[in-house]
Amino acid sequence: MNLLSYLYRQSRQLLLLATIAGAIAGLSGAALVAVINKGINAPDRLWEFGLAFFGLCLLMLVSKLVAEISLLHLTQGAIYRLRLDLSTKLLATSVHRQQTLGKHRLLVILTDDVNTFTNAFEFIPVLFINAIVVSGGLAYMAWLSWPMLLMLAAFLSVGLLGFHMAERRPLAHLAKVREQKDVLYQHFRSLIEGARELQLNTERGRDFVSGVLAPGAAEFRQRFVRGMRGYAIVANIGTLLFYLNIGVLLFVIPHWLRLPAETLSGFTITLLFLIRPIIDLMTALPTLRQAGFSLAKIRQLDQELVPSEAAGDAARAFDTSAPLSIELKGVCHRYPGESGDGSFMLGPMDLRIAQGELIFIVGGNGSGKTTLAMLLLGLYAPEAGAVALNGIDVTDSNREAYRQHFSAVFADFHLFEQLPGIAGAARHQHALHYVKALGLQHKVKIEDGRFSTTNLSTGQRKRLALVAAYLEDRPVYLFDEWAADQDPVFKRVFYTELLPELKARGKTILVISHDDAYFSAADRVIKLEDGHLHVPERRDACAA
Numbered sequence: 226m227n228l229l230s231y232l233y234r235q236s237r238q239l240l241l242l243a244t245i246a247g248a249i250a251g252l253s254g255a256a257l258v259a260v261i262n263k264g265i266n267a268p269d270r271l272w273e274f275g276l277a278f279f280g281l282c283l284l285m286l287v288s289k290l291v292a293e294i295s296l297l298h299l300t301q302g303a304i305y306r307l308r309l310d311l312s313t314k315l316l317a318t319s320v321h322r323q324q325t326l327g328k329h330r331l332l333v334i335l336t337d338d339v340n341t342f343t344n345a346f347e348f349i350p351v352l353f354i355n356a357i358v359v360s361g362g363l364a365y366m367a368w369l370s371w372p373m374l375l376m377l378a379a380f381l382s383v384g385l386l387g388f389h390m391a392e393r394r395p396l397a398h399l400a401k402v403r404e405q406k407d408v409l410y411q412h413f414r415s416l417i418e419g420a421r422e423l424q425l426n427t428e429r430g431r432d433f434v435s436g437v438l439a440p441g442a443a444e445f446r447q448r449f450v451r452g453m454r455g456y457a458i459v460a461n462i463g464t465l466l467f468y469l470n471i472g473v474l475l476f477v478i479p480h481w482l483r484l485p486a487e488t489l490s491g492f493t494i495t496l497l498f499l500i501r502p503i504i505d506l507m508t509a510l511p512t513l514r515q516a517g518f519s520l521a522k523i524r525q526l527d528q529e530l531v532p533s534e535a536a537g538d539a540a541r542a543f544d545t546s547a548p549l550s551i552e553l554k555g556v557c558h559r560y561p562g563e564s565g566d567g568s569f570m571l572g573p574m575d576l577r578i579a580q581g582e583l584i585f586i587v588g589g590n591g592s593g594k595t596t597l598a599m600l601l602l603g604l605y606a607p608e609a610g611a612v613a614l615n616g617i618d619v620t621d622s623n624r625e626a627y628r629q630h631f632s633a634v635f636a637d638f639h640l641f642e643q644l645p646g647i648a649g650a651a652r653h654q655h656a657l658h659y660v661k662a663l664g665l666q667h668k669v670k671i672e673d674g675r676f677s678t679t680n681l682s683t684g685q686r687k688r689l690a691l692v693a694a695y696l697e698d699r700p701v702y703l704f705d706e707w708a709a710d711q712d713p714v715f716k717r718v719f720y721t722e723l724l725p726e727l728k729a730r731g732k733t734i735l736v737i738s739h740d741d742a743y744f745s746a747a748d749r750v751i752k753l754e755d756g757h758l759h760v761p762e763r764r765d766a767c768a769a
């Protein structure tokens with residue numbers, strides 16, 4: 226039912242077309258049963274019923290095709306939109322929120338849940354038409370004899386109630402199966418990302434598989450088998466009950482109700498005709514139930530992914546004609562710790578950065594350098610205080626426009642094959658120039674707006690990330706430990722040539738670095754200690 230209301234919201238027209246075509250298919254199916262029943266009981270009118278039979282066959286074929294194809298378009302359109310909607314929303318959700326939601330949780334929804342949902346949609350056309358066939362069959366039986374139909378309805382109601390009760394346990398197992406998927410995805414992520422560590426230590430690898438992955442996979446298997454076994458039992462008993470029903474109609478009810486042979490045979494043929502749709506439904510039920518759980522997860526994520534920022538033409542809010550000036554005013558950011566005492570607090574911090582400055586952000590591990598960078602880039606929103614650009618505070622409504630002033634190569638950067646920037650010969654030439662300047666011309670080519678390969682060493686991949694950053698040509702650059710993976714020669718090139726070149730082009734540059742040998746290259750060094758700016762001792766005051 227959830228799936229149908231979801232489809233209704235996607236395209237009423239297609240659903241209406243499918244309903245009408247499906248209704249014609251269902252009714253022609255029911256009429257076929259009536260014609261067969263009449264034909265058997267009227268041998269003198271064979272031509273008449275024969276023509277009607279073949280005409281109805283054709284009508285059923287055409288209408289069924291129309292219904293199935295329109296439902297196919299409807300369901301696949303719905304899946305396509307769902308994938309794009311979720312991706313767009315994810316893109317608009319703050320990085321901090323995404324980190325809180327957890328990568329594995331996002332992945333399981335975007336891949337597994339959407340797939341489960343797609344699988345269920347494959348059943349929809351058949352089930353939809355079957356539902357109409359069943360309705361047509363019931364209508365025909367009511368026309369044949371409504372007291373018989375009432376008895377059948379009473380019998381079916383008891384059966385449905387029993388089915389509902391019997392389904393509870395397998396349904397609970399399937400709900401647990403879905404929860405277990407989150408756990409499994411988390412383990413698979415660790416397995417892939419930690420493959421090197423696990424292979425280096427065979428015992429550790431075995432322990433991970435047998436002690437961490439296997440219990441999760443076993444729990445999944447156990448729940449899934451129990452759930453599906455329950456459904457298999459319920460479905461087979463349900464089908465058997467249907468046959469029993471036919472037996473009761475044929476051999477028990479005639480003892481109480483005097484019915485013409487034509488009515489009895491009509492009922493029997495109709496019920497036999499309905500067995501296939503009922504079996505189809507029983508087979509599809511577990512998949513539909515799993516899709517229900519997946520849909521609930523997708524909906525939950527959809528709500529949690531509320532874009533934190535209203536995208537608008539907010540670029541106008543900043544005065545881009547004036548020299549760029551970024552200011553932090555009492556900015557604070559906290560990461561909650563597991564038990565409260567493990568939390569980390571950056572700030573309150575005041576800082577002013579002027580256009581063209583080359584600033585090094587330094588400090589020990591965990592002192593807050595990357596967190597400060599995230600706040601400066603507008604990827605984290607401060608919990609208190611404000612970030613301002615050219616005197617205008619960055620708020621939810623203009624944070625996206627604010628971020629467009631920056632280009633960054635993070636310590637844990639992601640290298641896209643595609644080149645950023647507007648396509649064209651100029652971008653191609655620029656990219657070639659930078660690839661050459663970074664000494665990668667023998668390794669990488671630029672083809673169709675993308676790097677020919679990204680399968681390179683870490684240091685080389687970082688150089689390509691720098692090429693991509695150069696192509697973005699933003700006013701402010703951030704490099705988080707870029708030089709950490711470079712050889713001494715390129716480290717020197719970076720600090721003594723590349724950074725001064727960028728500065729000469731008027732760029733503002735923020736460099737997170739541990740390379741104290743090159744700190745003298747900076748206009749200013751900002752040192753962090755436990756989330757606070759380190760204020761250097763006033764040697765002049767001491768001297769006095």
Ligand SMILES: Nc1ncnc2c1ncn2[C@@H]1O[C@H](COP(=O)(O)OP(=O)(O)OP(=O)(O)O)[C@@H](O)[C@H]1O
Nearest residue numbers: 324560561569588589590591592593594595596597
């Ligand atoms: N995702 C997170 N969730 C919770 N706490 C975090 C998270 N990331 C960082 N922290 C905490 O914030 C502190 C500062 O982290 P940050 O990454 O800013 O340090 P850093 O100075 O860049 O360190 P490094 O030199 O090791 O890269 C850390 O001590 C850690 O306790």
